[in-house]
Amino acid sequence: MTRIKAGIINVTGYIGAELARLLAQHPQAELVIVTGRSAAGQKLGDVFPHFAGTDYVIKTEFDSDVDIAFSAMPHKTSIDVIPALLKQDIRVIDVSADFRLKDASEYPRWYGFTHPSPGLLEDAVYGLPELHRDEIASASLLANPGCYSTGAILALAPAVKEGLIYPEVIVDSKSGVSGAGRTLSLIAHYSEANENTCAYSLEGHRHLPEMEQELGILNPELSPSITFVPHLVPMSRGILSTCYARLKVDKLSKGAKAKEELNLLYHEFYKDAAFVRVTGKLPQTKHAWGSNFCFIYPTIDLRTDRLIVISSLDNLVKGGAGQAVQNMNVMFNLPEATGLEALAIYP
Numbered sequence: 001m002t003r004i005k006a007g008i009i010n011v012t013g014y015i016g017a018e019l020a021r022l023l024a025q026h027p028q029a030e031l032v033i034v035t036g037r038s039a040a041g042q043k044l045g046d047v048f049p050h051f052a053g054t055d056y057v058i059k060t061e062f063d064s065d066v067d068i069a070f071s072a073m074p075h076k077t078s079i080d081v082i083p084a085l086l087k088q089d090i091r092v093i094d095v096s097a098d099f100r101l102k103d104a105s106e107y108p109r110w111y112g113f114t115h116p117s118p119g120l121l122e123d124a125v126y127g128l129p130e131l132h133r134d135e136i137a138s139a140s141l142l143a144n145p146g147c148y149s150t151g152a153i154l155a156l157a158p159a160v161k162e163g164l165i166y167p168e169v170i171v172d173s174k175s176g177v178s179g180a181g182r183t184l185s186l187i188a189h190y191s192e193a194n195e196n197t198c199a200y201s202l203e204g205h206r207h208l209p210e211m212e213q214e215l216g217i218l219n220p221e222l223s224p225s226i227t228f229v230p231h232l233v234p235m236s237r238g239i240l241s242t243c244y245a246r247l248k249v250d251k252l253s254k255g256a257k258a259k260e261e262l263n264l265l266y267h268e269f270y271k272d273a274a275f276v277r278v279t280g281k282l283p284q285t286k287h288a289w290g291s292n293f294c295f296i297y298p299t300i301d302l303r304t305d306r307l308i309v310i311s312s313l314d315n316l317v318k319g320g321a322g323q324a325v326q327n328m329n330v331m332f333n334l335p336e337a338t339g340l341e342a343l344a345i346y347p
C-alpha cells in the first residue's frame with residue numbers, strides 16, 4: 001500500500017507537535033508538510049529539540065498535495081481554512097471544537113461566535129472511534145473530540161447506553177497544564193500551577209455540550225444532564241475523571257453481584273476497542289502517559305446506590321493527537337492501532 005500523505009496545520013502548538021511525533025513514526029503515513037505561524041522557515045528540530053534527527057521544515061503555506069490534513073489550530077480559526085481543503089477533496093481531521101457540535105445555535109453560547117458553515121456541521125463526524133467507527137471510516141471531515149469529553153464519554157457510555165442511571169450526572173476531572181496549550185497564560189505559569197490545584201469554568205466548560213450531545217445520541221430517552229467541574233493540577237499531561245450518577249436499582253442485582261454485572265457490561269461494550277482498558281485497578285494518569293490508552297474503572301457505591309466510574313488518559317494522546325491518528329487509521333482502512341502501539345512511559 002502507498003503511504004498516506006499527511007500534513008499538519010500549526011505544528012507549533014502542543015497538539016500539532018504531538019501529531020508530528022506520532023506521524024513521523026507511523027509506518028503507513030508520510031508527513032509531507034507542517035506549517036506554523038511563529039516559526040515559519042525554521043527546522044522543526046530547531047524549534048522542538050525532541051525532533052532532532054528529522055528534516056521537517058516549518059512552512060507558511062499549506063501547499064503540498066496530501067491525502068489528509070490535520071488542523072491543530074485554536075477554535076474559530078480552523079473554520080477559516082477547512083472548507084477550502086474539503087473543496088480540494090482533501091480529507092480533514094480538525095482537533096479544534098469548530099465542527100464537534102451538531103447544533104449551530106450552540107456555538108454563540110459556548111464559543112462566542114456564530115458558526116459560518118452550519119452545513120458542514122451535518123457532514124462532520126464526531127471522531128470517537130469507540131462510538132462512531134463506521135461513520136469515521138467514510139468521513140471527509142472529522143471533528144476530533146475534546147480531551148475532557150473523551151475521558152467522560154468513554155467512562156459513561158456503557159451505563160448510559162444500557163439505561164442503568166438517572167440523567168443527573170456529575171463529572172469531576174483533573175487535568176495537567178498542557179491541556180491549556182503552549183500559548184502562554186497566567187494559569188499555567190510555574191509559580192501559579194506548581195504546588196497548587198484549582199477548579200475552573202464552573203459556569204460551564206466548553207467540553208460539556210459535547211458530552212451531553214454524544215451521550216444523548218447514545219440513549220435519547222436518558223439524555224444526561226451533566227454537571228462538569230474541571231480542575232487544574234500540577235502535572236504536564238494527563239486527565240483523571242471521576243463520574244457519578246444514581247443507579248436505577250432494578251437494572252442490576254443486589255450487592256456484590258451488581259458490581260460483577262457492571263464490570264461484565266463494560267468489558268462487553270469495549271471488547272473490540274483497541275485503546276480502552278476496563279481495569280480492576282484504580283486508574284492513574286501515569287498509567288496512560290504518552291500512550292493512546294484510556295483506562296476505565298467502573299464500580300458501585302453500594303451504600304448509596306451510586307455508580308462511580310473513573311477514567312484516565314493522556315490529554316495530548318487519546319485526548320488529542322493519538323485519537324486523531326487512530327481516526328486516520330480508521331479512515332484509511334488500516335488496523336486501528338497502527339503507529340500507536342507505544343506503551344506508556346513509567347515512572
Ligand SMILES: NC(=O)c1ccc[n+]([C@@H]2O[C@H](COP(=O)([O-])OP(=O)(O)OC[C@H]3O[C@@H](n4cnc5c(N)ncnc54)[C@H](OP(=O)(O)O)[C@@H]3O)[C@@H](O)[C@H]2O)c1
Pocket residue numbers: 010011012013014015016036037038039072073074075077095096097145146147178179180181182183315316319320321
Ligand atoms: N492541549 C490539549 O490537551 C488539547 C487536547 C485536545 C484538543 N486540543 C485542541 O487543539 C487545538 C490546539 O491546542 P494546543 O493545546 O496545541 O494549543 P497551543 O499549544 O496553544 O497552540 C495553538 C497553536 O495555534 C497557533 N495559533 C494561535 N492563535 C492562532 C490564530 N489566531 N491563527 C492561527 N494560528 C494560531 C499557535 O501558533 P503560533 O504560536 O506559531 O502562531 C499554536 O501553534 C485547540 O483547538 C485545542 O482546543 C487541545
